[in-house]
Amino acid sequence: MIETKGTNIEGALQAALEQVKQTTSPTLVSITEQINKVDILSFFHAGKKLVKNRSFWSNADRDILFIGVGNAYTIKATENSYDVTKAEWNNLMKRTIINNPYKNAYTGPIAIGGFPFDEANDSYDLWQGFEGSQFRIPQYMLSVDNEEYYLTVNTWIEQNSDIEKIANILNEESNILLHSAFKPSEKNQLLLKYEVDPDEWKQLVRKVTDYIDSSTVNKVVLARELQVELLHPCNITDVLKQLLRRQQNSYVFAWETDGACFIGASPERLVQVEDDQLLSTCLAGTAPRGKTMEEDNQISQSLLQDEKNREEHQIVVNMIRDSVLSYARQVRIPDQPVIYPLQNMQHLFTPVRAELMFGYTLLDVVKKLHPTPALSGFPQKESLAFIREHETLERGWYGAPIGWFDHKFNGEFAVAIRSGLIREEKASLFAGCGIVKESDPDLEYEETKIKFTPMLEALGG
Numbered sequence: 001m002i003e004t005k006g007t008n009i010e011g012a013l014q015a016a017l018e019q020v021k022q023t024t025s026p027t028l029v030s031i032t033e034q035i036n037k038v039d040i041l042s043f044f045h046a047g048k049k050l051v052k053n054r055s056f057w058s059n060a061d062r063d064i065l066f067i068g069v070g071n072a073y074t075i076k077a078t079e080n081s082y083d084v085t086k087a088e089w090n091n092l093m094k095r096t097i098i099n100n101p102y103k104n105a106y107t108g109p110i111a112i113g114g115f116p117f118d119e120a121n122d123s124y125d126l127w128q129g130f131e132g133s134q135f136r137i138p139q140y141m142l143s144v145d146n147e148e149y150y151l152t153v154n155t156w157i158e159q160n161s162d163i164e165k166i167a168n169i170l171n172e173e174s175n176i177l178l179h180s181a182f183k184p185s186e187k188n189q190l191l192l193k194y195e196v197d198p199d200e201w202k203q204l205v206r207k208v209t210d211y212i213d214s215s216t217v218n219k220v221v222l223a224r225e226l227q228v229e230l231l232h233p234c235n236i237t238d239v240l241k242q243l244l245r246r247q248q249n250s251y252v253f254a255w256e257t258d259g260a261c262f263i264g265a266s267p268e269r270l271v272q273v274e275d276d277q278l279l280s281t282c283l284a285g286t287a288p289r290g291k292t293m294e295e296d297n298q299i300s301q302s303l304l305q306d307e308k309n310r311e312e313h314q315i316v317v318n319m320i321r322d323s324v325l326s327y328a329r330q331v332r333i334p335d336q337p338v339i340y341p342l343q344n345m346q347h348l349f350t351p352v353r354a355e356l357m358f359g360y361t362l363l364d365v366v367k368k369l370h371p372t373p374a375l376s377g378f379p380q381k382e383s384l385a386f387i388r389e390h391e392t393l394e395r396g397w398y399g400a401p402i403g404w405f406d407h408k409f410n411g412e413f414a415v416a417i418r419s420g421l422i423r424e425e426k427a428s429l430f431a432g433c434g435i436v437k438e439s440d441p442d443l444e445y446e447e448t449k450i451k452f453t454p455m456l457e458a459l460g461g
């Protein structure tokens with residue numbers, strides 16, 4: 001990687017051009033500048049005017065945030081996607097000229113995107129545009145690290161590029177993004193809700209419990225779909241606004257492509273890597289929130305002691321521990337879960353900390369972990385086979401790793417649950433739950449109902 005120092009976009013591009021003179025192929029240049037505070041939703045909303053695909057990511061603490069507009073480059077893979085992505089990113093970064101005076105981990109060239117739930121699935125009726133795994137380096141990326149704001153511009157140049165012209169366009173479009181205002185005039189209004197085959201779904205839960213009784217499988221995660229229709233084409237900025245406002249302790253993400261947007265607020269971290277420090281999370285076992293503080297505490301206490309939910313949870317802890325042990329040392333896991341409170345429900349939560357061993361990266365760990373028993377079941381192979389055979393839903397990117405990484409593979413992935421795929425005035429929302437031996441179809445159905453509420457509320461329902 002080559003590092004330069006420049007003061008503005010044109011200066012940085014001129015400096016880069018000097019280095020590009022010896023090469024014959026186009027070179028990616030990534031330029032970062034610290035900027036004044038801007039309104040994040042206005043930046044996101046203005047991206048639509050530029051008619052470019054947008055990406056959004058915020059961590060659960062809301063102190064790290066990325067908004068991408070446009071694609072400078074996309075890495076796509078339909079097979080071996082983890083290895084292909086890693087190799088292609090390494091290759092690209094070797095050739096990229098990075099102009100970033102801030103030694104800050106959340107600036108510079110960053111890839112944002114996701115993997116499919118099941119790489120073996122190749123039907124994309126509902127998920128058209130989301131084929132395979134896709135990671136984009138946005139053309140414009142706003143990053144917010146605590147209260148500091150940065151704009152990174154990524155663009156291609158070659159020997160005979162007209163730098164002045166490129167810089168003018170980049171400056172002009174950056175200005176549109178930084179100086180537009182989002183007026184929440186258009187609130188989304190929910191018109192219709194349609195649950196896809198609830199009775200069949202309950203029968204399938206029964207089938208899983210029978211299967212568990214008669215096999216070595218002890219958990220299968222079943223998902224279902226809720227289709228909704230809005231009065232007007234969806235205003236994605238408003239959905240983001242609602243998710244950010246209501247869904248505490250949740251990652252908020254959005255990824256647009258081909259006129260569709262996959263969006264959600266997930267409480268579930270898959271894994272975060274910063275230098276060699278790894279943090280993963282086991283999240284499984286669910287109960288509603290109480291209406292009073294007293295009732296809420298009571299529900300938390302029973303959830304912590306409930307055998308069925310503890311089993312669901314422990315299966316996830318065991319698998320994540322074993323997977324992390326292959327790539328990391330000094331694995332630290334508390335022996336009891338704690339409560340993870342959300343707006344509409346509460347979960348059992350166990351953090352997993354470890355030190356990543358030399359030679360492995362975030363993407364290796366993501367590949368090893370996904371799908372955890374929180375989204376497929378246990379054992380992985382058998383539960384996945386059951387889902388492939390019996391679940392009628394196209395999971396696409398639902399329940400799959402979604403996140404970001406930088407040029408050193410620092411980054412974070414969440415599990416894309418509490419989410420929906422929106423296309424104009426139509427949306428499909430997804431929710432699943434872990435079926436174990438003691439599962440009751442009606443109760444599991446109620447559990448998925450609660451899991452739809454974050455997205456339903458955000459859509460004006």
Ligand SMILES: C=C(O[C@@H]1C=C(C(=O)O)C=C[C@H]1O)C(=O)O
Pocket residue numbers: 221223268283284285286312347374375417418430431432433434435451
């Ligand atoms: C599958 C989902 O959630 C998962 C299932 C849970 C459960 O069954 O208790 C809890 C959290 C998640 O691991 C979903 O929200 O769609």
Ligand SMILES: [Mg+2]
Pocket residue numbers: 284285286312433434447
């Ligand atoms: Mg459950």
